[in-house]
Amino acid sequence: MNTKTLYLDIAIRVLFVALYTYTAAMKLLDFPVYRIKMRRQHFFEPLKEWLVWGVPIAELLVATGLILPFLVAAPRLRRAGLVGNLMLISGFTLYTGLAASGIFGYVPCSCGGFLEGMGWWVHFLFNLVFTALAAVGVWLQRDMIRGADVSPSVCGRFSG
Template sequence: MKKEVFIEIVAYLVTALFLYTGIMKLREYDVFKWVISSSPILHSVAPVVARVVPVLEIVVSLLLVVPATRKTGLYAAFIMMVGFTIYIGGLLILSSKLPCSCGGVLESMSWSQHLVFNIVVTALLGASIWMGRKKNSIAI
């Protein structure tokens, strides 16, 4: 598979993921905010996180769709996924009772499965960024 095709496939998969999760978090804002408030890690910043995360997910998904902003979108998505993965890892270490505000397919995953899913998505984004690199610049 050509590098460009791989990068584009990953960009569109992450776009679908971020659009879906961002829209679901906005549609179910009260539930998402409650879940974040229940978190042992984010409870003190729950109102801000509940507003910012879904908007960022939607904005990043739009960056990924536009070829001129795809590089920025890949980096932003990678950083967000690293953050989400660290957050889930922290939750698994700190708490035995974990609420989830994920919707649809993601809701049916255990937290351990969600962690693995996030690691895979993060690795795909990292591979896309790596494959898009040129010697002195990024060609994504």
Template sequence: MRNRKIFTDLTVALLIVLFLHTSLSKFLDFKGFVFDLNNQPFPNSYTPFLSCFIPSVEIAIVLGLLFEKTRGIALFASLFLMVAFTIYTSLVLLGFFDYVPCSCGGVVSYLNWTQHFFFNLFFVAITTAAILFRNNKNSDNLTFYGTEK
């Protein structure tokens, strides 16, 4: 039980660092972020909305993760966002788009698309585990390979 709480707390901390870093990077280099969004494979008419929406959602998730009362919904929002980014990265890797610059913020923007895919997949996996651990926090009798813990 204690290990699950430590894992969940560590996952929450990593998500806070990730989303705070990427959102602040986008706001600090807003012109570059907008330029990259305009080079994405969707209509440029979406850019004004997305340029404010994406970093704002990341900040909202950070705020939600900070408080125990809102942490559950923020974990689900984190998972949804990371799954969406992972699907998008998968489409890039599968060649669905001719040219796609990374419009991520911070150090994540220095990853190539394969690294980005596995980075995202890592966060999908740990966020899923954290959600499952939180939802099963009252269940002390988990079965592992036929033995009770």
């Protein structure tokens, strides 16, 4: 991974760690209001209470997964954190797209912080941009993974 790629990878990770930490903190700091808004979402009733706790926990776990490989020097975990990130933001983007299309009727935004002030279409576009960034983050790891899978003995066979 060259220097520019590494800096872009770090910038994407920092951006998502900040986003997820911020939104999870906003949800947990104003938990009673967040819980009411989540209970008004259009999910199966038994799933709602799981999501009340699951969404901020998932955000914090993904944020941790994005920085943990650097803290414990585990380069193979770098891609896993980014794939988890892409899955989480893709789920949020799908939901905001459905909410923006009006398929659910009125739904309050339970995202927390400044995201709640966005309209659904603006929120959907915001999430699309972040989904694209998450996809770029996964794509950037391709060279690192390929390089990590090649051992010196294999390289020696191919060198003249």
